[in-house]
Amino acid sequence: MSTATADARSGAVLADLLPSSRVRDVALVLGGAALTGLAAQLSVPVPGSPVPVTGQTFAALLVGTTLGAGRGLLALALYALAGIAGVPWFAEGGSGTAAPSLGYVFGMLLAAAVVGALARRGADRSVLRTAGTMILGEAIIYAIGVPYLALATGMSASAAIAAGLTPFLIGDALKAALAMGVLPTTWKLVNNR
Numbered sequence: 001m002s003t004a005t006a007d008a009r010s011g012a013v014l015a016d017l018l019p020s021s022r023v024r025d026v027a028l029v030l031g032g033a034a035l036t037g038l039a040a041q042l043s044v045p046v047p048g049s050p051v052p053v054t055g056q057t058f059a060a061l062l063v064g065t066t067l068g069a070g071r072g073l074l075a076l077a078l079y080a081l082a083g084i085a086g087v088p089w090f091a092e093g094g095s096g097t098a099a100p101s102l103g104y105v106f107g108m109l110l111a112a113a114v115v116g117a118l119a120r121r122g123a124d125r126s127v128l129r130t131a132g133t134m135i136l137g138e139a140i141i142y143a144i145g146v147p148y149l150a151l152a153t154g155m156s157a158s159a160a161i162a163a164g165l166t167p168f169l170i171g172d173a174l175k176a177a178l179a180m181g182v183l184p185t186t187w188k189l190v191n192n193r
């Protein structure tokens with residue numbers, strides 16, 4: 001698809017607006033993994049919880065929506081596998097499999113694929129649709145992250161929700177709001193070129 005024809009009607013994601021090549025796709029996957037690793041270092045500890053506030057949810061959902069399901073999944077899979085293998089780019093410079101927050105990383109993998117598939121159907125083109133996409137993506141991250149946290153720490157379900165969901169709702173809503181500004185605005189600029 002040429003850059004000129006990749007508009008709101010064409011089933012494109014934002015990354016498709018770049019000239020098509022294998023090198024582009026490899027660079028996007030590497031860049032998506034690196035962006036998520038950088039965002040993980042934007043990390044604020046939460047008192048009483050082993051899970052910090054991080055920039056990862058924003059990065060992972062942005063990577064999914066802008067790259068699409070296939071490349072988004074590959075980027076997050078690379079991020080997860082390299083982190084497990086020892087690259088210190090999980091939250092707070094972490095790596096390996098010991099952290100009870102690893103389930104959120106697995107959730108980001110699935111969420112990136114789902115929001116990427118939705119973005120190809122136009123789910124990042126308006127503020128309202130982007131809101132729904134971000135809420136679904138975050139719900140997927142928590143649906144894997146919170147049970148994993150409970151299993152890894154032995155917490156009860158209610159304790160895992162109190163430590164692994166409730167403290168993050170406002171921050172994740174702000175990150176979703178940021179995406180609701182950035183994605184539809186970018187599409188508007190692209191389509192008005």
Ligand SMILES: O=C(O)CCCC[C@@H]1SC[C@@H]2NC(=O)N[C@@H]21
Pocket residue numbers: 040051052053054055056057089090091094099101102104105141145168171172
């Ligand atoms: O150990 C890791 O690298 C994963 C950290 C996961 C942080 C989770 S993601 C959902 C929630 N929102 C945040 O800002 N932090 C937690």
